[in-house]
Amino acid sequence: MPIQFDIEPDVAQLAERTRLFVREVVIPVEAETGGRLHDAPEKVRRQLQDGARAAGLLSPHVGRAWGGLGLDTRGQAEVFEEAGYSLLGPLALNIAAPDEGNMHLLEKVATQAQKERYLAPLAAGDIRSCFAMTEPAPGAGSDPSALATRATRVPGGWRIDGRKWFISGARGAGFAIVMARTGGEPGDRGGATMFLVDADLPGMTIERDLKTLDEGLFGGHSEIVFDNCVVGDDQVLGEVDQGFAYAQVRLAPARLTHCMRWLGLARRAQDIALERAGTREAFGSRLAELGMIQQHLADSEIDIAASRALIRHTAWLLDTGARGAQESSIAKTFVAEAVGRVVDRSLQICGALGISSDIPLSRFLREVRAFRIYDGPSETHRWAIARRAVSRHARGLEESAS
The missing domain is CATH 1.20.140.10 (Butyryl-CoA Dehydrogenase, subunit A, domain 3)
Structure with a gap:
């Protein structure tokens, strides 16, 4: 199959509109905030995303059925690069981590009901999310198989217990995608499951916010404790014990x-x-x-x-x-x-x-x-x-x- 690097005219036009939007709208806001978003007020995010929505630029990576522009990966490369010209550009277009990756995962793995409950408002910028996999040593980090957070079967669902840290965007997020071990022991290559956990669910607590070298990610990085956090079977994302495959x-x-x-x-x-x-x-x-x-x-x-x-x-x-x-x-x-x-x-x-x-x-x-x-x-x-x-x-x- 020949390699195709050609840029479609509509994608080139979208990238140009993004370029102008970032320079005319986003960079002035970056100058006001100094690009520091760890503890920026929610109104900054709303202001930027309202501007992107008005310009027809919001969530370009999400399928049109969920309110996005349906760009493929090559199209994303053009638009995301233009958005990245400012520290605040990805936030404005709703393509910043971890939300962008979570939207991709939800589109690929979630049920229709889960997409309606989580993907639709996330793509619209109504809520934010986080992805909770990384743990303090000796837990999951560069080696995900060290996963120690455990989900135990209870009537009608699962009880999650464990500790996560360096969870980007957790402060103020509407929900978390949580990786927990449902089988095996730390070091095993299988036995992980993903769960959709609403941020206000009892048993999920943000214990502290980390002070880090970088300050440009909205919501910062946090340490989260799960203590007897019970979710229903309908909160399992994908299939049980397939979490590592979905992580890829x-x-x-x-x-x-x-x-x-x-x-x-x-x-x-x-x-x-x-x-x-x-x-x-x-x-x-x-x-x-x-x-x-x-x-x-x-x-x-x-x-x-x-x-x-x-x-x-x-x-x-x-x-x-x-x-x-x-x-x-x-x-x-x-x-x-x-x-x-x-x-x-x-x-x-x-x-x-x-x-x-x-x-x-x-x-x-x-x-x-x-x-x-x-x-x-x-x-x-x-x-x-x-x-x-x-x-x-x-x-x-x-x-x-x-």
Whole structure:
């Protein structure tokens, strides 16, 4: 099958409308808030999403049956990158983590009744959500099989007991998708189930909000305790004991959409650097005429172009129905590090101005650093990439010998 990177005219138009909306509406709000959303008031989110709704840009990734624009993964790559040009752009379009990934999972796995109860208001921006899988050590983290939170059968449903932490967007969320062990023991590769848990359900408590390097995610990151939290059978998302398989349904596309959004911010950082290099004079010439500055700018252009190519290729693969685990791991690892390099170079080019609050580069640097940790740290992805490569090579040798 030939690789298709062509952009449909309607998608190109949507991306252009997003570009203008972000510059004219979103960036002024970013300037007012400093891009800090951990404890931003709900009215900021409502204001931005009302603007996106009026512009016909809200929830472009969700199917039209649920109020979205029905973009495929390649279309998302174009629009999400434009939205990511501002820290607040993804929030405005309702494509920010963790809601974007949760919408994708609900569309793929939820029952019709669950979609009506959870997906429809989430896609409309009426509520927010969170995804509760990560646990304090020695629980689930980079290794999901360490899952320790347990769901026990009770009459008519399940009782959830355990502790989750670093749960993004939990504060103020309407519901959580909770991963709990329904079989086996920590370390086992199976036995996990996903549950839809309303935030006001007794037994689910936000114990504390974490102070973190990044501050650009609405609702921040929280630690949650589940203590005798009982849900009905109708709150099981998908099938019992299939939670790890459903996590892959969510995680591979979610890794890629993170890349799309952060690539937009890398472009913004590069634009700031280009503007500074083209106007600032030192040593008798503009910075842009100095060899070392030219190398910084060129290396950032290379990182941006390579990141976009990896994103588009992986997006195409996912649209063909391929699992894309290897490709999404490669994209996530490369883009997370490339985006950090671009922002760091841009700050270096801007010098003292770069580390000041007069321009947003220091804010960007704090935000993008965390991308090398969440959705699998670079080291975990490199381990998985190498393991798959070795297995693929071994299979090739076996086939050649047969």
